[in-house]
Amino acid sequence: MSLLESPAIPAAPPPHPGAPVQPRVWKFWGTSLWGLLLFAAMFAGQFLLVLAFFLAKGPPFDIASIKAVASAGTVISLSVMMGLPAVLAVLWLATRMARTPFADYLALRRGSWTDLAIGVVALIVLIAGWDLLSRMLGRDISPGFMVDVLKSAQADGALWLLVLAFAVAAPITEELMVRGFLYRGWSESVLGPVGAIVLSSLVWTAMHAQYYDWFLFSEVMSIGLLLGYMRYRSNSTWLTIVMHGINNFAATLQSIWLAAHS
Numbered sequence: 067m068s069l070l071e072s073p074a075i076p077a078a079p080p081p082h083p084g085a086p087v088q089p090r091v092w093k094f095w096g097t098s099l100w101g102l103l104l105f106a107a108m109f110a111g112q113f114l115l116v117l118a119f120f121l122a123k124g125p126p127f128d129i130a131s132i133k134a135v136a137s138a139g140t141v142i143s144l145s146v147m148m149g150l151p152a153v154l155a156v157l158w159l160a161t162r163m164a165r166t167p168f169a170d171y172l173a174l175r176r177g178s179w180t181d182l183a184i185g186v187v188a189l190i191v192l193i194a195g196w197d198l199l200s201r202m203l204g205r206d207i208s209p210g211f212m213v214d215v216l217k218s219a220q221a222d223g224a225l226w227l228l229v230l231a232f233a234v235a236a237p238i239t240e241e242l243m244v245r246g247f248l249y250r251g252w253s254e255s256v257l258g259p260v261g262a263i264v265l266s267s268l269v270w271t272a273m274h275a276q277y278y279d280w281f282l283f284s285e286v287m288s289i290g291l292l293l294g295y296m297r298y299r300s301n302s303t304w305l306t307i308v309m310h311g312i313n314n315f316a317a318t319l320q321s322i323w324l325a326a327h328s
Contacts, residue, residue, distance in 0.1 A: 089166040097251025100160045101269070104153055104243050111152030112145040139219025143231040150239045157247060172246035177302035185296040185309045192292060193313070196285045205281065212321040225322075232318050237310035244270045245293055246303040253298070263294030289313065 092100055120127075120135045135141055161171040169175070200206070219228040244266050252262035267290030274286050293306045300306075 094255035177305035233315035
């Protein structure tokens, strides 16, 4: 062999037929595409429930009837709950195709009591600050549509179902999607943890389009940033599910009180 020649580099041996396939994480585009499918599945599950109630009601099939069915407390509660199994099915498929255990991919691990205490205290301070600002601006503390939904649920005798939907089903669904799946993939892409926290919070804020108000959008965004930070700090989606559930439960109790005194 001359000095101008390089020694041959042996080819890498082919993988052993019985070797386990390495797990992976969906990066930015993969996570984004799966995210679109997750939202489509969630809304499909919710829409099918509303459609079933609408068809069961019978004619007339007009806009007024659609609004009446879709705004009923029982229908809203059940539609929120129906989004969860649809989201779980897509998440199971996405994590299975990534060859990563479901719980590992979504960081479904127990957080520390210290992180939980920090998160809850920070949440209380944040919400109290927004409530104080709302009073100073002469605004209603609770969105009007929440009070209307609660009154409808009370009239149907389904208040317990509404609390279950808002304080349990909605936090699990949204946190698994946003802080579980979207944050995991985006944080391991070019965005990094900070970009993933901001983008996932924006997505989560957009999911609350029923507010139609810059003030409430800003409040939701700030809560999303806190939840994103706690997901990063604790590496636990269960922790953000608990925080989200506490926030929704407190907001529901507040709306119940306002509905009783309005």
